[in-house]
Amino acid sequence: MTAGPEAGQTLCDILLEAGVAPEWMRAYGEVPRALFLPEVMWPFDDGRDLVISRTDTPEEWRRWADADVPITTQWDDGDHTGTAVGELRTSSGSMPSLVFAMFADLSVSDGMRVLEIGTGTGWCAALLSARLGERNVVSVELDAAVAARARKALDAAGWRPEVVTGDGLLGWPERAPYDRILVTVSVREVPRAWIDQAKPGAVIVMPWGTRYSHQDAIVRLVVADDGTASGRFTRLARFMQIRSQRLEVRHGDYIDGDDWPDDTRRSVPTLSASSLMPPGVEFALGLLVPDCTHVSGHDTDGTPGVWLYGLTDRSWAAVFFYGEDGHSASQVYQGGPRSLWDEVEAAYLWWVDQGRPGHGEFGLTVTADGQQAWLREKRQSVEAVWKKP
Ligand SMILES: C[S@@+](CC[C@H](N)C(=O)[O-])C[C@H]1O[C@@H](n2cnc3c(N)ncnc32)[C@H](O)[C@@H]1O
Structure with a gap:
């Protein structure tokens, strides 16, 4: 509409x-x-x-x-x-x-x-x-x-x-x-200056997202006396990104030429393209799969696909979803030290297992050491509660 x-x-x-x-x-x-x-x-x-x-x-x-x-x-x-x-x-x-x-x-x-x-x-x-x-x-x-x-x-x-x-x-x-x-x-890393310039008890509202996608959520942080700030996500949103935190990834930096490298790992995906697309899923996956960005779109022949790129190494994955049900004849290609698609599938299954938490069940804490997303309770950073494969 x-x-x-x-x-x-x-x-x-x-x-x-x-x-x-x-x-x-x-x-x-x-x-x-x-x-x-x-x-x-x-x-x-x-x-x-x-x-x-x-x-x-x-x-x-x-x-x-x-x-x-x-x-x-x-x-x-x-x-x-x-x-x-x-x-x-x-x-x-x-x-x-x-x-x-x-x-x-x-x-x-x-x-x-x-x-x-x-x-x-x-x-x-x-x-x-x-x-x-x-x-x-x-x-x-x-x-x-x-x-x-x-x-x-x-x-x-x-x-x-x-x-x-x-x-x-x-x-x-x-x-x-x-x-x-x-x-x-939209912000990827909350700068220290904002917390330092806020009064204790002050509220900071911002669109925040991960490198995984452009899917942001608005976070409402409350500044504590000890100089930390913490709060939940209130709604999903898409915003343009703050200029110096924009990310540009070039496919050619990961895969040279049109052919898959010799050491490419091939498998069949267990998830369909459509299961990953709802905005809330995209947001949650971003919290769970760090240092990774993804693009979804279509291959030159119109096949739906997802491309994943590692941000701290040259890991990559490309997934093509053939077939009516979106995954029966589909194919995964992965290279580099991480198996990024396997991480995405494991994260998705963990998210389902957790009862498919919406954005409002996640929150963010910013301390002098950096920022950490959590699920349901401040003590439970997603990194700590999600035992990765
Ligand atoms: C979505 S617009 C703001 C819209 C505004 N609230 C309104 O309704 O008119 C985002 C703005 O942030 C600015 N911007 C990007 N990076 C910035 C930065 N590092 N510091 C300050 N402004 C920035 C952009 O130039 C852009 O004008």
């Missing part, structure tokens, strides 16, 4: 139906999203990117501006020009219902000071300003052109929170300590 303007409901209806609190609805009423969107924008709906120009189709532009969809506002770190869709989405207006769900996770109260990471269009910074007062809001944006555009849009809309051009991974110590930190760009 489309979430776009054809859906018939206004954004206001959608937010009310989602239970957005009255104080946030008031902020929403004061900050029209359209004021923060550019002349040409790319709404993402129903798995595809659209191109909408305000000059060419003003009515349509307005309807998409008020739709519950994320809207790409920059491609390829600004290298992309023209109106065609680019390669990589690098800045956007986040999906409104998700923004308000994250505000709910943030649980702010009057007078709190908030640091936002990833200003983007500036809409969230304006909403936070409307809710908490612009003097209590600092937002950090890495891309100078995006930051300048956000400042201009904020100014024109009548809001003046501080917008800093800089690397959000460093936080913004000048205005610390913060009561709340909201991150609207």
Whole structure:
């Protein structure tokens, strides 16, 4: 089903139906999203990117501006020009219902000071300003052109929170300590700076994911007196990744040429492609199979496949799912020190054995030594409770 303007409901209806609190609805009423969107924008709906120009189709532009969809506002770190869709989405207006769900996770109260990471269009910074007062809001944006555009849009809309051009991974110590930190760009490793710049008891809300896939979940961390931060995942989400933590893996770095290497290990998968695809499964597998990234897609002849690449060595796996039932005549090819597909299958079976825990049963703890995901209880790191094969 489309979430776009054809859906018939206004954004206001959608937010009310989602239970957005009255104080946030008031902020929403004061900050029209359209004021923060550019002349040409790319709404993402129903798995595809659209191109909408305000000059060419003003009515349509307005309807998409008020739709519950994320809207790409920059491609390829600004290298992309023209109106065609680019390669990589690098800045956007986040999906409104998700923004308000994250505000709910943030649980702010009057007078709190908030640091936002990833200003983007500036809409969230304006909403936070409307809710908490612009003097209590600092937002950090890495891309100078995006930051300048956000400042201009904020100014024109009548809001003046501080917008800093800089690397959000460093936080913004000048205005610390913060009561709340909201991150609207996806993180793989939580930087120490955010915890150091947060008050004890502060809440940090962010999209977090593993290297396994682009499937993130929002985590709500509470900062403890001892300088650690911990909390559960609240909802699944997909966000663009924070710039310096993006990962690029090239197939050619693992397998030279078109033929399988001589020492390739061959087997038959016990899982089908479709069993791995639900977002919650992908997220859980990412927690269980470390230092591995995967791509799913189709081989040149249209056969569905999964490719896995090790991040600390040159282990690789390729799995092709032939046949009607998705796995009877399928084939696994693996190479390198790890058998990555075997790890994925073992992780999946362990996850099933655990009662198929959803994202909300997992949590994350960040300490001076790094970060650790856990299942159900903080003491039970997934690494400790999952006895790998
Ligand atoms: C999804 S957009 C933010 C959307 C914003 N909340 C809104 O609704 O308009 C993510 C932004 O994070 C920015 N970003 C990426 N890496 C960053 C970093 N290291 N520090 C600060 N901002 C970063 C991107 O340039 C992009 O503008």
